[in-house]
Amino acid sequence: MSASISRRKLITGLTVAGGAAGLTVAARIADRYGLIPPDWGGVYGPGETLTYACQRVLTSGHSMAREFNRSEISKVAPVSGEPPKSDPYQRLLAGNFADWRLAVDGMVARPASFSLADLKRLPARTQITEQICEEGWSFVAEWTGVAVSDMLNAVGVLPHAKYVVVFPFDDAWDSVDMQDALHPQTLVAYGMNGQELPARHGAPARLKVPRQMGYKSVKYLSRITVTDTLKNIGTGRGSAAPDAGYSWYAGI
Amino acid sequence: MAEFVSVLGSVDAGSARRHSALVRITHWINAISFVGLVVSGIGILLSHPRFYWGETGGLGTTSILDLPLPFMLGGPSGWGRYLHFESAWLCVLNGLLYVGSGLANRHFERAFVPAQRDLTWRSVRNALMGREDSASSYNVVQRVTYLAVIFVLFPLMIWTGLAMSPSVTSVFPVLVTSLGGHQCARTIHFFAGDALVLFVLVHIAMVWRAGFMKRVGAMITGGDAMEDR
Numbered sequence: 002m003s004a005s006i007s008r009r010k011l012i013t014g015l016t017v018a019g020g021a022a023g024l025t026v027a028a029r030i031a032d033r034y035g036l037i038p039p040d041w042g043g044v045y046g047p048g049e050t051l052t053y054a055c056q057r058v059l060t061s062g063h064s065m066a067r068e069f070n071r072s073e074i075s076k077v078a079p080v081s082g083e084p085p086k087s088d089p090y091q092r093l094l095a096g097n098f099a100d101w102r103l104a105v106d107g108m109v110a111r112p113a114s115f116s117l118a119d120l121k122r123l124p125a126r127t128q129i130t131e132q133i134c135e136e137g138w139s140f141v142a143e144w145t146g147v148a149v150s151d152m153l154n155a156v157g158v159l160p161h162a163k164y165v166v167v168f169p170f171d172d173a174w175d176s177v178d179m180q181d182a183l184h185p186q187t188l189v190a191y192g193m194n195g196q197e198l199p200a201r202h203g204a205p206a207r208l209k210v211p212r213q214m215g216y217k218s219v220k221y222l223s224r225i226t227v228t229d230t231l232k233n234i235g236t237g238r239g240s241a242a243p244d245a246g247y248s249w250y251a252g253i
Numbered sequence: 254m255a256e257f258v259s260v261l262g263s264v265d266a267g268s269a270r271r272h273s274a275l276v277r278i279t280h281w282i283n284a285i286s287f288v289g290l291v292v293s294g295i296g297i298l299l300s301h302p303r304f305y306w307g308e309t310g311g312l313g314t315t316s317i318l319d320l321p322l323p324f325m326l327g328g329p330s331g332w333g334r335y336l337h338f339e340s341a342w343l344c345v346l347n348g349l350l351y352v353g354s355g356l357a358n359r360h361f362e363r364a365f366v367p368a369q370r371d372l373t374w375r376s377v378r379n380a381l382m383g384r385e386d387s388a389s390s391y392n393v394v395q396r397v398t399y400l401a402v403i404f405v406l407f408p409l410m411i412w413t414g415l416a417m418s419p420s421v422t423s424v425f426p427v428l429v430t431s432l433g434g435h436q437c438a439r440t441i442h443f444f445a446g447d448a449l450v451l452f453v454l455v456h457i458a459m460v461w462r463a464g465f466m467k468r469v470g471a472m473i474t475g476g477d478a479m480e481d482r
Contacts, residue, residue, distance in 0.1 A: 048339025056420045064423040067430075069308075079311035081326070131309065131435060133419055136330055137301035138311030139435050212420045246331030252420030253338060 035163065035178060039231045039239030040249045053250045057180060060252075066186055066211035069129045074194060075140035078132075082171075084200045085221055090170040098205035103189070107166070107226035110157030117205055120191055123147045123155065128186055130211040132218065135251065144209050145192030150183045153227070162227045166234060167208050170221040175240035176231060176249075177210060177217065186211050189222065214251035216242060271476035276360070279351040280472055286347060287453065289340030294446055296333025299325040304443060308434030317440065341414065348407060361403075367396045398452065406449050413442035 031037050036054035040046070084090065093101045098117055106112040126148050133139040149165065165182040168174045181187055188209040191198050198204045203220025210217040231239045239249040272280070302320035303312075310316065355361045370376075371393040380392035391399070415421045416429040416438035432438045460468045470476065 045335035045339050048342050049335065051342050052338050056418075059424050060420055062424075066419055066423045067426050073308065075309045075314075077311065077313040079313060131419070133417075133435060134311075135297075135300075135334060136326070137297070137303075137439060138305075139309045140311060141309055212423050214419070245327070246335075248335055248338075253415075253418035 038250045039237065040243040049248055049250065052253060056250070056252045060212065061180065063184060064212075066130050069131065069141045071129065071143070073141050074129060074143055078140045078142055078202070079138055080201045081134065081136070084204070085170040087170060090221060094200060094204070101205050103206060103222055104224045105152060105156050106224070107228050108159040108162040109153070109227050110159065113156050115152070117191060120147050120189065120206065123151050126188055128188070128211065130186065130209070132215045134215040135247070143194050144188060144190040146188035146190030146206065146209065148185060149187045149189060149208075150185065152189060152225075153182065158227055161229045163229045164227070164231055164239070166226045166228055166231070167219045167222055168224040168226070169219050170223050173219060173241050174235065175217060175219045175242065181210055181212065184212065212252060216247065217251045271471045271478045273360075274475065275351070275354050277472055277475060279347050282347040283344060283351070286340045286344035289336055290344060291450060293333040293336035293340060296329035297337060298443070299323070300330035304440045305436035306433070306440060307436050310436040345411060352403065361400070364391065365396045365399045367393045402449065402452050406445055406452070409445045410442065410449065413438045413445065417442065
């Protein structure tokens with residue numbers, strides 16, 4: 002009996018040691034392939050990391066979010082939150098965004114600043130996708146804009162870039178990894194259902210990331226920064242969402 | 254750790270126990286994950302306690318169910334989602350271990366698949382009225398219920414849950430189109446979840462009726478299989 006227990010102890014010890022070594026190796030590989038989300042720490046970190054890593058591997062073939070027919074466009078498009086009350090935004094809104102510029106900087110070869118007219122000169126993409134709020138409601142709309150990948154090609158992303166960070170006129174800044182930034186459905190959208198983007202839906206331009214929950218589609222864009230690390234921005238967890246209690250990755 | 258190992262070891266004696274160590278461990282991990290899922294599920298629900306049918310739905314559109322609950326924005330759905338998905342991983346990984354081992358060692362056949370002779374209305378009626386004339390350990394209603402929970406309700410929860418993920422449905426759109434749309438998936442997820450909560454409440458009530466301390470004790474220590482059920 003005692004012999005069998007010590008054998009078990011040995012096996013248990015080896016299993017624990019092997020497990021710890023395996024986890025260390027797994028963490029290193031996951032980090033190398035960009036499978037660890039910036040909010041990996043804390044009590045919810047393991048679940049977030051599993052979700053993000055699995056979904057990144059699952060969607061690595063540029064899988065496309067579902068698209069719909071014109072007839073399926075929702076008649077009611079609910080919205081949460083109000084446009085920023087701040088002076089700079091209100092002044093731009095009053096001037097119909099004629100003076101608005103979208104700055105693109107960071108790890109790019111040619112930092113640039115786009116007016117609405119500049120954006121509209123880039124190839125326009127249109128998609129009819131579902132905006133799904135994490136609260137539970139959803140609607141289908143047609144979005145028109147510039148593929149983020151086209152913008153990034155225009156400014157020349159440096160090879161080591163890992164994330165694209167977006168800063169809006171309010172404080173709901175956020176970021177996406179390169180897989181989502183370069184995804185063909187990821188847009189800077191300036192049109193909705195054939196019209197200019199309404200103020201409540203994020204005028205003059207918003208991000209559209211249809212493979213993630215609605216809150217990733219940041220409204221009221223002001224600046225885009227390309228970076229290889231999120232550690233120095235805000236609390237270092239990739240977006241304002243974790244500070245408000247929400248996960249950085251919103252693919253589910 | 255040594256205690257844990259020796260508890261595991263006691264199963265080697267196997268057949269003398271009412272519940273195997275694997276069943277006991279996975280049962281309590283499942284219980285923990287289920288509490289996490291229910292609490293966080295309610296947290297998420299509170300941000301929009303209203304249900305729709307079809308692809309889309311929201312304030313200003315027709316609902317099929319309005320729960321008499323307040324809309325609590327910007328709070329419970331945040332930690333709710335973090336906790337929900339972490340609990341879901343625990344539940345799914347633990348469930349795979351339980352189902353995998355149960356299929357491999359024929360636990361489900363022995364414990365849950367009803368005998369042919371028990372598939373009669375008389376057996377069902379006797380089971381429901383507490384007149385159990387079956388020699389088997391669980392009566393026919395219990396057996397069918399456990400099978401339905403393990404092989405219908407839990408898979409349905411996972412399916413409808415994944416069907417709400419725009420990332421997962423970008424790879425497997427059929428997960429959501431087969432259900433009739435995103436809001437159908439959400440509504441089915443809610444009702445299937447309710448069914449699971451109902452199961453747990455009845456389960457606890459039956460454990461209570463059968464002798465709470467003894468039955469819970471058996472699920473911790475393994476109990477004695479020879480004991481009269």
